[in-house]
Amino acid sequence: MKVLTKVTLIISTGAFFMLATAGYFVFTETKNALQQTIRDRQSELGHQTIDKIDRTLFGYYVGIQNIADEESIQRTLSGAVQDRREIERRIKELPFLTGPWDVLKIINSQGAIIASNSRQDAEKNAEIEKNIENLAALKEAIKGNVYYSDFLFTKDTGRPTMIFAAPIRDQETADQPIIGVVIGHVAWPVIKEIIEASDPASEFDLYTRGGVLIATNQESAKHLFLKNTEIERSLSAPPHVANLIKTEADEGFEALVTRADSHGHLAYKGNQWALFIETPTSIAFAPAISTARRIVLVLLPIILFILFVILLLLSSLVVRPIVDITKVSKVIAVGDFSARVRVRTKDEIGELAISFNAMTEKMRESLNIINIERDKLAKLIESMGDSVMVIDTEGKITLWNYAAALLTGWEQKEVIGRPFKDILKLVREADRASNSDFIVRAITEKVKKSMENHTLLIRKDGTEIPVADSAAPIIDADGDVWGAIVVFRDVAKERELERLKTDFVAIASHEMRTPLTLIKGNSERLLKGESILKDAKLTEMVSSIYRNSDRLFGIVNDFLDVLTLEEKRIPLNLEHFDLVPLVHECVAEFRTFAEAKKIYLKIDDLSASHQMVVADRARVRQVMINLLGNAMRHTEKGGVRLTFEKQKNFIEVSVNDTGPGISKENQLRLFRKFGSIRETFIRSKEYGSGLGLYISKLLIEAMGGEIWLKKSSPGAGSTFSFTLRTSTDKEGV
Known part of the structure; x- marks a missing residue:
């Protein structure tokens, strides 16, 4: 990639970064302001809506007590009035006057339904004991308490509701005994309408303390009346205020969420419901995105013009001199060290050109010295009496001197670049097994390795000669191994000399055993003689003869043991x-x-x-x-x-x-x-x-x-x- 292209990319990247930074800054500031505004607005709407729900349910709380105070109902239950037509007419009017109520029932103190606006009660023959929800309300109200339930589905209607119940007392009697109970089922559409009447730009979701969604302003409410475990967990923590969270993971959108908790109203203490208001960020932050986009569109042409001017100046003042240096360096790379860079200016670029020319001259001088030393080293290796081979880390031969060619029969041109195992075939005399692993181990273990004794080299013509050699790793300044040098030589003459020396030691050892045995035995007998024991000086001399003959005897035995062990003739039990x-x-x-x-x-x-x-x-x-x-x-x-x-x-x-x-x-x-x-x-x-x-x-x-x-x-x-x-x-x- 050319310098001008790189500079263009760098400056363009910088310009893009500046634009992105400006846009991001504007977007962030606008978003923070919008987020604060939306947070306050959602918090206000949430508290207004949940307060309206609490007040409405308080109305039901008061309404059920008003129904219990109806004179006609009290008189009928006390027995003062035997005709039930009045109470039946009244029970059909009251759900619309005090509720509205979905179901309204009058139950006497024996648990029998006296009147109800529900056709199902008549069909079930007034068996309230079979309805668990109504039975719980009856038991609490018969104790004299006003009762209200949490959100539920009743078995008798199968519709969502809340149950309110109040005791009916005989006002004509002094102690006002409880003579019955009035039970009312809240018409749930009343609560639903409060939620649906909220701001359509935001989602309003009403949850029970158990995390069940009981009302929403969304037309598509597939999670209505279902439990949300994430909401249930969040209800145990303090209310969230405008947190950016993932809502409805399967829908995959983000929203600003505010929570408002129900605290009831006056005597109605509430059921710890919570109202969540959600505004999608795509709607909430749309003004911030629009503002950032407009700023970027305004700055873009200005930055592009500045970029063009900068690139034009760089091309003339910087890039052209660098191109000249590049051209000269290519000429030098092919071996022409006479090329020089033209110095055009006296600034840093000019100083670079001067330094480049000086470096080129130094390189020319250094290369001449390297060539001289390389020739010396090549002649030294070629003149060595020992065979020398150099391999790389892949085991391929990179150097092969004249002595190696003479010893193996392989010419240099035949072996360079080939795996050394194809050329240098080394085997053990004893079992004819390959004996070249020490070369590989020198590379892998980074230490010098020597060949085993009694190794044969198979030459190119198939003849065999005994050799000895060693391999050492070639390690650079960083400690990395890039090959190994192997030195090997013909040891036929050395082995013959060693054999002669061994034979001499064997013969000498055997010949010395007999006189040493005699000397040791005679000195031992002398030490036991009485005449010797009387002369201390003579005794010491004979003792010295005995000790040294015994020591020499041990040395001779060591010699013989070595000979036997080296020839593999010693028996092992x-x-x-x-x-x-x-x-x-x-x-x-x-x-x-x-x-x-x-x-x-x-x-x-x-x-x-x-x-x-x-x-x-x-x-x-x-x-x-x-x-x-x-x-x-x-x-x-x-x-x-x-x-x-x-x-x-x-x-x-x-x-x-x-x-x-x-x-x-x-x-x-x-x-x-x-x-x-x-x-x-x-x-x-x-x-x-x-x-x-x-x-x-x-x-x-x-x-x-x-x-x-x-x-x-x-x-x-x-x-x-x-x-x-x-x-x-x-x-x-």
Whole structure:
């Protein structure tokens, strides 16, 4: 997208935002004013309407008492007048004079209907006990109270109404006993007409305290006489005043809602009804929307003209110099660093052009230096005696030096861009399985990885040569891996030299065993002779010969063990056995030594080891004796602790000491052949063969486990750990 287009979009967006802001501000202010006005108006109308309903129902409250005071009704019920025609005529006139009433009934003190304007009462033979609503009114009025019900549907008429009832007393008697009851059913259209006469621009809905809609001014009232749970919940809170809420979720419109509560009138205390007045926002805020629209239409042409002038100036003063810089940068991108930007002004744009030209010159100089260094690096890699391969994160070859081509038989042009597994085919001598996973792991784990020993490279022509190599991840400044470098070489000569050295060690070890046996045996016999024991100096000399011959004998045995283990000829007696007795046996051998040095020797978490392990008991003992011996010799304060941890199919055994620890440099020599650490602050003055940890490693791996330095640092002690298979894993037994 061009700069001018971007600037146009930015300014247009700003202009649109200004228009929208102005329109929104006008709309909001107008809306707030309208909302306040509508709120006040709705509140006033609501209270007027609900007050009118309360006054009307108060009229019914007074009217039912007036009917009860009718002389003709009292005389008929008291028995003073036997002819009922007068009361029957009067009962038909009263619903229109005091009500209007939907139903009006006169009931004597025995509960019999004496007169009624309802034909159904005559058909039911005046059984008021079967009408629960009327019976409740009768029971309350017969006690002397004026009764009124909540909104209901009566069973005798099936129409909505309210029931009022009042006691009829005998005024001719001194104590004025109750001789009957008058019950009236409110003609509900009276209440409905009050609601329907309200403002048609707003919706008026009358609800009971239970949330039932009992009257509305809407022609389509599909929810009439149905319960609204949302309204029922809102009635438990204080009245809402002009809240913007969703009404009738299925209709999906918004309205301003005001609520007015019924509080009754005088003796009529009301039924806690509530009147909700709703004005749709589309009607309420229409003036605000119209005003905002007119303002936007007035401002739009003015802003468009200003926008055109600004864009014209920007195009001349800013965009054209930037276009010049863009054209020159494209020329530089293709490699022509001689191109320069023309400086037209002395403002910021001119300074940008000067800086751009200076940057171009610096880039030209830097590129020359990079090209020189790249050529040096390429020549260095090509002249290396070791084979070098570089791959990307997808495993495709990106670099292949001359030594790699000679060793594998694959030319550089044949391998670049191809997956390295198609070219560098590495297999183990023992089982011919692929042995190139260490390259992938170097990338995924971001650490250097080495190839397993005894690996063969299958060359292009199918011939095989022994190789050794390593892979290291290539990590950028942000810590992201973008490939790996692999260095490999032919180790045929090295292996031959190693074989000769091994043969020499084997021959020398075997040849030394016989004279060492003689020296050890003879010195032992001399120490038992009486003549030697009398000469202390001679005894010390013979003792020294015995000790050192015994030590040399142990070193020779270590050499022979290494040779046997490396050639996979050592027999392993794998069996199931409990590790606990063996641990106690090994610890017991060093208990006296620990007491002499005044250091502790503890076993922790032994309960976790109550699992049968699969291993060679004698070889496990050899490993534990070696680790415990090293820890005890190097610990002067504190002590040595054995811990155990149960894993999925293994038991992890750890030997932790509080000795001087091992430096990072010396940690690299651990588990190597002749890899003893010869530092005076770590090791004692008596050196072994340097094969102890190496032999332990070969033994543990031969039994299917692992051994490693778990943690160590100078001054903080060391922890060596190894694993043994549990009896649940019976492979190899």
